[in-house]
Amino acid sequence: GAGVSQSPRYKVTKRGQDVALRCDPISGHVSLYWYRQALGQGPEFLTYFNYEAQQDKSGLPNDRFSAERPEGSISTLTIQRTEQRDSAMYRCASSLGVAGGYQETQYFGPGTRLLVL
Amino acid sequence: DQQVKQNSPSLSVQEGRISILNCDYTNSMFDYFLWYKKYPAEGPTFLISISSIKDKNEDGRFTVFLNKSAKHLSLHIVPSQPGDSAVYFCAATYNAGGTSYGKLTFGQGTILTVHP
Numbered sequence: 001g002a003g004v005s006q007s008p009r010y011k012v013t014k015r016g017q018d019v020a021l022r023c024d025p026i027s028g029h030v031s032l033y034w035y036r037q038a039l040g041q042g043p044e045f046l047t048y049f050n051y052e053a054q055q056d057k058s059g060l061p062n063d064r065f066s067a068e069r070p071e072g073s074i075s076t077l078t079i080q081r082t083e084q085r086d087s088a089m090y091r092c093a094s095s096l097g098v099a100g101g102y103q104e105t106q107y108f109g110p111g112t113r114l115l116v117l
Numbered sequence: 118d119q120q121v122k123q124n125s126p127s128l129s130v131q132e133g134r135i136s137i138l139n140c141d142y143t144n145s146m147f148d149y150f151l152w153y154k155k156y157p158a159e160g161p162t163f164l165i166s167i168s169s170i171k172d173k174n175e176d177g178r179f180t181v182f183l184n185k186s187a188k189h190l191s192l193h194i195v196p197s198q199p200g201d202s203a204v205y206f207c208a209a210t211y212n213a214g215g216t217s218y219g220k221l222t223f224g225q226g227t228i229l230t231v232h233p
Contacts, residue, residue: 004160033219042121042206042223043161056219091160103149103210103218108160 004109021077025094033093123224136194140207147209155204
């Protein structure tokens with residue numbers, strides 16, 4: 001079956017522009033996670049959802065970052081007024097069961113490479 | 118504040134030999150640990166995990182060891198194969214109030230190269 005998909009795969013934007021990154025989880029997966037990965041580093045947690053509810057957004061760096069998952073499936077990570085320091089790989093993951101009281105295996109997508117000029 | 122550290126950026130091993138990848142953590146709240154493997158242009162793929170109630174978990178050629186007192190875990194691959202060449206990330210998580218298992222904290226990764 002299809003894995004986690006993300007679009008676009010590459011995004012180049014100018015500083016100050018808004019960008020929207022899309023994540024399509026594995027069909028039937030109820031939990032969805034966003035991570036950011038700098039070059040040479042591991043993924044860094046941003047936020048996650050159980051169904052449409054945002055459970056933890058402690059990793060969002062500031063209020064320019066927001067995420068939504070209105071129907072409990074596709075999710076969008078939006079970065080407003082982008083800055084050069086936002087350049088990174090943005091990864092999405094999904095898991096079958098509800099994340100929270102026990103560990104669910106997270107399946108990662110290929111990521112969106114964002115470059116802010 | 119790097120709570121999960123992989124101090125070896127790279128490791129080179131001969132095919133058939135053992136690969137040992139190491140990971141240290143600082144947060145004593147962590148109670149579940151995972152290893153992910155990543156090939157170029159792909160997302161990380163789950164490999165193996167261990168709960169803090171165990172000190173060893175084995176899955177085929179892969180074994181993870183956990184030393185809680187030292188806050189250290191390691192991944193052993195025996196025997197190593199060229200197809201194991203990838204970046205390996207260790208990750209950790211804990212449950213605080215029923216919501217935190219969604220959050221994985223990753224190390225920086227170790228590039229493993231297995232030579233034929």
